[in-house]
Amino acid sequence: MCWRDPDSHKIIAGFDASKVLSDVDGQDLRTHCYVLQDLDELMLKEVRKYGGEVEFDAEVVGVGQDEDGEVGGRAWVEVKRKGGEVEREEADYVVGCDGANSIVRRSLFGDQFPGFTWDAQIIATNVCLLFSLLLFWAWLGLTWKQQTFYDFEGKFGWHDANFIVHPENFFVNNMYRITYGETPGLTREEYIARQPMKFQQMLPGHPKPDEYKIVNISPYKMHQRCAPKFRVGRILLAADAAHLCNPWGGLGITGGFVDVGGLFDCLVGIWENKAGEDILELYSEKRIEKWQTVINPISQENFRRVSDKDPRTRFERDEFMQLLKKGETDDVLLKDLLLGFMEVRYDFTQHYKVR
Template structure:
């Protein structure tokens, strides 16, 4: 059978690029990944993947292994700062069986998830990845697209029918296609993400807790079966990284339950981040496509970042596989851009913004009276069916591109 195209190049071996590579190569579509670094990223970033991403991790054939190596977090709740008492929350186990499917969120620290996807791609599909290949320019004509790449052996061009920018928030592919501007804004407050061993269970904490405070807000989420927690907290603007590191013991003693001294916990790693809400004007230009952080950014409160990115990837996979199989024409990629931008504008952007505003609210004592999301959770506390309904509403972020396949 003659295929409508021969090859897809993916720029970036982060979680989005690796998932796309897995899905496409599993479908028999030739793929090459170009990665600027010599290794996978090791920073403490995503760890929890929301339920809307689970169907795509499942079709990539990795969800069982993610749950086996990591965990399936159950509870999510909000807590008061003063005594860490629980205000309200939900139990993710209500999604353990949705018409026979386990749609609970899944947790595996990002570097381990990336390694799992890379191993599958290389071993099961004989996948091709070129390390130390930094994309610095792009071009296309009627027949093909190409990227200019800096490699240890010098500059070269890599050609393909479609090229997908999965190269993260500072995406070179996006800048080459649409210029330096990434429309949106950056929050004033920096955050610090730490991975730390500290026994939160002694204080009645379960899997994920959001502690409300205008200044000292934080999140404590268990991210490994052996009790490693991700503690992410807000810092004051204008501090240097050195100053943030100096303040960390004081912040932990002030914020965490039990008010621990440094010898009572063990920090494994720690990184500062700026938070952004930004979206590219389009996710397509000719033979180039953008997905995940290269296409849109949101703050990490509520874990919508790569969850939304994985959903992009699942949609883009359906579009490319549809073209490959002759069930769709190339115009489905315009729909990909249009529908994924719509989902960012109507769900990912507003929901992630309100997640951050909630945790850093200026008057947490009265928040429950004012916040419809917390009120809905309170109402659903003893009603599993309602909790399931609330969790399932998150699936609105998905869009089924296969409905646009040719009917014949």
């Protein structure tokens, strides 16, 4: 992972995690760059392997629960399936993982989602290949690399994740995803029309549109927001439904994973009689604390770093970048620094009555 100068694209600071995180007490703790739709498929496979079911075309239109503390109380969602009536599905708990506009969160807190929206516009483009396109290209006898993504690695020696520091043309690229800053207030069509100009301006080699293939392009607004609580009775919140941060540094999906991992341990604890329901209150408290002390400050700093008004002097003012520089020749320091990000996790099993 590295931060680069906007003109020369030379590395300002960076690190090679394989040096220090490939084997930490037998665990490989390196960050993994993965295309989102592949990650979705992987997760779907895992859920099904353990007997979980995922229903598509089923929209939650309402959420409710019995009075708090009622013995045998239940929670429910009202579900509208394609072409069907609204039906109620009941369970011991409902966990809202329904993204930034979560209806589950709204059912608990209305429009209350404290935090702020950045006065900045970002555009996310994917330059990876969809399966149908791959087949089509294979049929035409063309190779993946010629036709799909811009060859950052082979041609320019770029690494897996590259952050370009610039007040307007900041961007991140990890081979398939290029996300960059844009002028706020334009229409979707205007952003799409400006994309070739932006790539030509920003990317190494200043490519013209016939040198790469865009699979999709989406303008996004960035937010820093956290719900007041992640638990109200039998209803819980996790991931983007519970909190949002800007995407610089990958703390969005990471924050979601650690919520869900922690909540899993809490629910298993209750199921196996190792923990009381009060562990869910702890889930809310500790996950909010981690958002406030780790995810929110680090992700804000990540965005300020890439969008710095004066990229050329950023290094002199940036303690983190300076530490990375020292870490180039000091593995112990680099390992400590990178393991610091693991602080985002919280082990709820330490609160089990029986371990």
